[in-house]
Amino acid sequence: MILESFLALVGSTVAAGGIYLSWRNSSAVYAWLGWLAAAGSVYCWYLVLGVEYGLTIGLCLPALTVWAAIAVEANPQRQSTARIKPAHQWRLAPRQIALQTGHILYVLPGQLFICALIMIAVVYQLPVSEPKQMAIGVLVMPVLWGLLAYWYGLSSRKWLHIAISSGAAVVAGLWLFGGAHG
Amino acid sequence: MAKPVSAGSLAKRSLQSHTWLGLVVSAVMFLICLSGTIAVLHKEFERWEQPNIPETTSYTIEQVERAYTSFTEQYNDDTHHYYFVFPGTGIPRLVMEDDHRAHFVDDQGTLIEQENVTWSRMLVDLHLYLHLPHSFGMILVSACGALLCALIVSGLMAHPRIIKDAFKFRYGGDGLKENIDLHNRLSVWGTPFDLMIAITGAYFGLAGVFVTLIAQAFYDGDTQAVYDRAFTPEPELVQEIAPPDIGTAMRDLQGRVNTEGNLLFFTVHEPHTPQQFLEFFVKTPERLIYSENYRYDSAGNYLGKAGYSDGDGGMQTLYSVFRIHFGDFIGMPVKILYIILGMMLTVVSATGMNIWLKKRQTRDALNLLWPAFVWGTPVALVASAVSYFAVALSPTLLFWVAMAVLAGVALRLNDEARIVPLYKQLLAVVIALFWLVYLVRFGTAAFSVAALQINLPLLAVAVWAMWSARRNKRKVMQVAALSAG
Known part of the structure; x- marks a missing residue:
């Protein structure tokens, strides 16, 4: 198994090299070969370690194997003089403090409950067993929460975001606790 | 009709979202990532804490x-x-x-x-609960898993040059471009691992919320009935x-x-x-x-x-979430992989805040407190081990006291260029002191496998810290010479 793992590791490294060459030469051919090699290396890991271990390791390894190429591209920057920055002027702005606190409270506990309600209501519609519904729900929920938090952060019309999310949560909550389900 | 949203506009707004989310969770995320990385070896730490056991x-x-x-x-x-x-x-x-x-x-x-694994327990509790009351702490830590998902998505969306910059790394200079490239390269290539950790990490605290809501909705509040559906x-x-x-x-x-x-x-x-x-x-x-x-x-x-x-x-x-999240499969090779990938995520947390501080046009106590926090955390962890093994002081208490003292020292120094090399040197010194205390405490058991598998890497960290501190100091002198010239 050690030899096979080593060969799979070599495969992952070669794949990273191929992707790097495609980037370096702006070559579509190298890109295709590199990414195919990357997929192939994941397959090698599956052959060596089984589907669960192999997939996990195969998908995580590029984070390491690309650093040889990144080191080749390392570019030293010229030292510059020290920049003296003026002192930051802190001002007490109660409205800003309240606003930011509100944002944080909405994103943290607020979106936690919104996402939990929506997620449970949605997964319990799925035509799968209850353990599968729970697994999908609890593992997809952080992704949904993350997407909602991202959307809230970039939205210039936060009131609309809150209205839509809360509305969806109310509908979900009514279905869950309003006796609508069997 | 609404104007079409340009990619630049979406990238800019994504960056604003990413920055806001990052600022909200930066310190907590750093603590969770660093403690989690070290806690990959929690079983090795338990053995190390009592090396004399046959x-x-x-x-x-x-x-x-x-x-x-x-x-x-x-x-x-x-x-x-x-x-x-x-x-x-x-x-x-x-x-x-x-x-x-x-x-x-x-x-x-x-x-x-x-069995007495007080220090190991402190490390794991820092990761699971941030030393807060357990029910609240675990939910907060899990929330950080969800916000890590948000940071990953917003970070990718904020990066229009993601392919052009895929292998770029600029180092040196005033450190801004170095931090930017480190942050971007580590996070983009680490996306599969980071997402996996974020989702599985969020599970531990969110599962309780899920169970409570499902129990209330479908089982008349009986949470045991919900557990019996998910597990045998x-x-x-x-x-x-x-x-x-x-x-x-x-x-x-x-x-x-x-x-x-x-x-x-x-x-x-x-x-x-x-x-x-x-x-x-x-x-x-x-x-x-x-x-x-x-x-x-x-x-x-x-x-x-x-x-x-x-x-x-x-x-x-x-039932698979635990092993995926903690890298508890195959054995030491995967633990080493997780430690490297975990440190990468920790560096992403640290460099994110570094970028924001360097880009700011002004300066205040945050410029001192952040590097003190980043480099003080490992010092505080080792110091808590020194005091625990030497005089049985509570490692949790000592950790936070040390963090507070290191923050105070940084404010007193009032020079961010001196903080990083000083705290790296301090880390090396504290590790050397720890070695001495450990040798006195455990005698020949300090040379057992259980002890050396932690203490030898710790020694390597001390050597690296000293070398890196020297490099930092040389750079500070070069900048000072340039400014004077």
């Missing part, structure tokens, strides 16, 4: 029975479980325990020293109250499955009651499920297995 990977059924009998005769306070832990967990020691205490077991089945419920038994026949159960188990190196532990549930039963947790090779569990009644008769290896896919998935 180690073995072999045991006999008679040894186990003797230990169980001695333990139950010695301790008769109320407990809902007894546990016997085997070397299959990755710690080559035998442990007999209940809900209140744990004893190591020697090769005769005699109870020896009590306990068998319903009515038996004569008697000590469990561990030997019969273990002999039957060894005939059913290969327990060699795979037997993790067994639990005696509800001891001294008619519902008493034994449950053996056996690791399954090539599977991420924590274990397959084999159940026996008090007389050692086989009742069946829990079905985590071949039961409902949802149940198997939930």
Whole structure:
């Protein structure tokens, strides 16, 4: 198994090299070969370690194997003089403090409950067993929460975001606790 | 009609979202990432904390029975479980325990020293709860898992040059471009690992919220009913109250499955009651499920297995989250991989805030407190170990006291260029002091595998810290010379 793992590791490294060459030469051919090699290396890991271990390791390894190429591209920057920055002027702005606190409270506990309600209501519609519904729900929920938090952060019309999310949560909550389900 | 949103506009707004989210969670995320990375080795730390305990990977059924009998005769306070832990967990020691205490077991089945893993517990509690009250702390840490998902998505969306810059790395200069490139390269290429950690990490705290809501919606508030749907419920038994026949159960188990190196532990549930039963947790090779569990009644008769290896896919998935998140599969090679990837995520957390501070046009206490926090955390962790092993001071208390003192020192120094090299030197010094304390405390046991597998890498960290501090100081002198010239 050690030899096979080593060969799979070599495969992952070669794949990273191929992707790097495609980037370096702006070559579509190298890109295709590199990414195919990357997929192939994941397959090698599956052959060596089984589907669960192999997939996990195969998908995580590029984070390491690309650093040889990144080191080749390392570019030293010229030292510059020290920049003296003026002192930051802190001002007490109660409205800003309240606003930011509100944002944080909405994103943290607020979106936690919104996402939990929506997620449970949605997964319990799925035509799968209850353990599968729970697994999908609890593992997809952080992704949904993350997407909602991202959307809230970039939205210039936060009131609309809150209205839509809360509305969806109310509908979900009514279905869950309003006796609508069997 | 609304104007079409340009990619630049979306990238800019994504960056604003990413920046806001990053600022909200930066300090907490750094602590969670660093403590989690170190806690990958939590089993090694437990061995290191008591290096004098004799180690073995072999045991006999008679040894186990003797230990169980001695333990139950010695301790008769109320407990809902007894546990016997085997070397299959990755710690080559035998442990007999209940809900209140744990004893190591020697090769005769005699109870020896009590397990005392206070410092390791502090490290794990820092990661799981941030040393906050458990129910609240775990939810906060899990929320950070969800916000890490948000940071990953917003970070990718904020990066229009993601392909152009895929292998770029500028280093040196004033540090801004170095931090930007480190942050971007580590985070983009680490996306699969980071997402996996974020989602599985969020599970531990969110599961409780999920269970409560599902229980309220569908099971009249009965949370146990929800757990029984997700995981195999306990068998319903009515038996004569008697000590469990561990030997019969273990002999039957060894005939059913290969327990060699795979037997993790067994639990005696509800001891001294008619519902008493034994449950053996056996690791399954090539599977991420924590274990397959084999159940026996008090007389050692086989009742069946829990079905985590071949039961409902949802149940198997939930039961696999632990090993995926903590890198607890295959052994040391995967632990080393997780430590490297975990440190990368930790560096991403640190560099994010570095970028924001460097880009700011003004300067204040945050410019001092942030590097003090980043480099002070490892100093505080080692200092807590020094004080714990030297004079049995609470590691949790000492950790936070050290953090507060290091913050105060940074404010007093009032020069961010001096903080990083100084704290790196401090780290090296504290590690050297720790080595001395550890040697005095444990004598020859300090040269056991259990001790050296932690202390040698720690020494390597000290050497690196000294070397890196020298480089930082040289750079500070160069900048000062340039500015003077």
